[in-house]
Amino acid sequence: MSDLLKTKLHAKHVALGAKMVPFAGYDMPVHYPLGVMKEHLHTRDKAGLFDVSHMGQCFIFADDETFETAAKALERLVPADIQSLKPGQIRYSQFLNDEGGILDDLMITRLGFEGHTHKLYLVVNAGCKADDFMHLATYMPPGITIDVADDTLSLIALQGPKAVDVLARLNPAVKDMVFMTSLDIPLTPTMWCHVSRSGYTGEDGYEISVKHDDVVELTEMILSNEEVEMIGLGARDSLRLEAGLCLYGHDIDTSVSPIEAGLFWSIQKHRRSAEAGYKGVERIVSDIADKSTKRLVGIQPEGRAPAREHTEIQDMDGNTIGEITSGGFGPTAGGPVAMGYVARKFTKAGTPVQLIVRGKARAATVAKMPFAPHNYYRG
Amino acid sequence: MSIYFTEDHEWIKVDGDKGTVGISPYAAKQLGDVVYVELPEIGRDMAKGDEAAVVESVKAASEVYSPVGGEVTEVNEKLEDAPETVNASADGDGWFLKMTIADSSELESLMDEAKYKEYCDGL
CATH class of the missing domain: 3.30.1360.120 (Probable tRNA modification gtpase trme; domain 1)
Structure with missing residues (x-):
């Protein structure tokens, strides 16, 4: 301890x-x-x-004190569009490796405070932060400062x-x-x-x-x-x-791409082609075109038994089609809820599947997420 | 009627060769809010230490082991719709199963109430 x-x-x-x-x-x-x-x-x-x-917090800014330089530098490492961020605006994105696997997911803010709007503020996962900061230090071009605020x-x-x-x-x-x-x-x-x-x-x-x-x-x-x-x-x-939100190390890791993880929405339109040039973009492009082999979906178990992480998902014929990556009891949903990866053809909401819990097949369906409605304030 | 406890925090109330099995209030508190209990089939023959039930809390799934060997004669079906009874009354209405004890001498290896309290205080 x-x-x-x-x-x-x-x-x-x-x-x-x-x-x-x-x-x-x-x-x-x-x-x-x-x-x-x-x-x-x-x-x-x-x-x-x-x-x-x-969680890890850090600031990224360029010696030339322009937002454009810092944004362009970070755009080499994340699929999200950073240059179009307005002062104060936040975007969710991911650090990718060369194969397009997810190294971490993070929040990226362009500071809105006068005199600081050229700076980016990042919040990354606790379990990944040391690697993330190393990743930034390795791939940020000269002229960019990474100020870790831990x-x-x-x-x-x-x-x-x-x-x-x-x-x-x-x-x-x-x-x-x-x-x-x-x-x-x-x-x-x-x-x-x-x-x-x-x-x-x-x-x-x-x-x-x-x-x-x-x-x-x-x-x-x-x-x-x-x-x-x-x-x-x-x-x-x-x-x-x-809320249907991914947890790094469970629902997402280096073995999956943002497209497989259902994070397509977090990649702005012009960032979905190879010209975007960021680390791992080839995987994004190919996963979009190939309708990647697996997808993260919501899983609604029938009855009250929760299906935990690593529970096997089968089709109705008993063939393995995937695995639960997060599962438990949803107090607001009033019953078990889960998410997991299934083969592409089983992703439609309402598709019946079976979960193998303690050796027994239990009925479940592919479900729309979130399980509890989002209540974000959009003005 | 006497009550015995295991180191895994199961209790068994014994009346002749009939036993009622549950988990201790200490265990229920450690588990947190119980959301599902998987009970054995009636008629199942269990050896001492066999997995008798699974209790799922919001946190995790935990096995409940049979304190002694015997045959399951009844399960607490109320827990299916009201698993929270385990938290509310772990040593009462939140019992898991009733059994016919095969060999009463197996009770000798279990702790009585005073000894179990001492055991929990040391955890």
Whole structure:
């Protein structure tokens, strides 16, 4: 345990009675006394506060102080269009290897703060961050600075329908932000934060990048609102699964391309051809043309038995057609939910399949995701 | 009637050669919210330590082992629609199965209530 890293909120989690578990090298709260089920439902109903400071944060900017140079450099490594980002705008994308396999998925923001709009702000997965930063250091051209902010910035997420009311009490400017945009604003007269209207629960909400020295105070201020409960990684997982959002290392990894993972939507139209020139683009082009052999789909098990990760998926004749990559109980869905890869011809919603749970075939159908409707604020 | 516990946190309440099996409140708390219980078929012959049931919480699936050998005579069908009963009443309404105990001497290797409490305190 002693070699596990701790976020600046570690003592707070322990004081609140969290059950701590090792996650991506950090000692993190999996749930608080409320428990996974109630934490999940509370987030969908009111507002949940998550410590996601274990995630990697960094800034990328060019010596020539133009946005274009930094954006073009990053576009060599991700399928998303970066150059067209407006100040404050956020995009979801992936780092790809030469074969088009996913090295990590990430959020990319063009800062909106005056004097800083030439800078990109990246948030990457905790488990991949060391490799990601190495990847950036290796492939960014000369004249680009990569400023890793792990030593200076914490990250918390406030998610749920009441998130807007709660945060607006600190600064009403957050009310008018739309999904996938950000603002650099003070949440107290002395506490400047980078606030994004984003998250990974399917709910409206915010992710707040805040100085290490301020994160405990900010957490306590947000938590003092009666609508807010602290939420652990357990509910974070069930919330994102119901929302149909991929988890790196489970639903996506280097063995799959963004097209197979159903992330076609995250690749803007002109970035879908070889001329886009980014790492792994050949795979994107060929997977689009060949209607790649497998696809990530939602799976709705019948009955109450959850189908966990690595559960075999069979067609109705008993042939293996794929595997569950995330599965569990969806508290909002009120039953088991899952996602997994199936061969291309089984991807249509409603297709009956069988799941082999503890040696027994159980009925399931391919389902449309999300399992719980997205509640993003789009203005 | 007496109650015995295993190191895997199953309990068995014994009345003559009849046993009722469940998991302890300690185990239920550790598992978190139970969302599904898979129960054995009635009439199944189990040896001591055989997998008797599977309990799925929001977190994970866990096996429940038979504390002693014997034949399953009844299962708690209420758990199918109300698996949360395991959390609400692990040592009462949340029982899993009833069995005919094949060999009562197998009970001797289990812990009594005082010993089990001591065991849990040490975890």
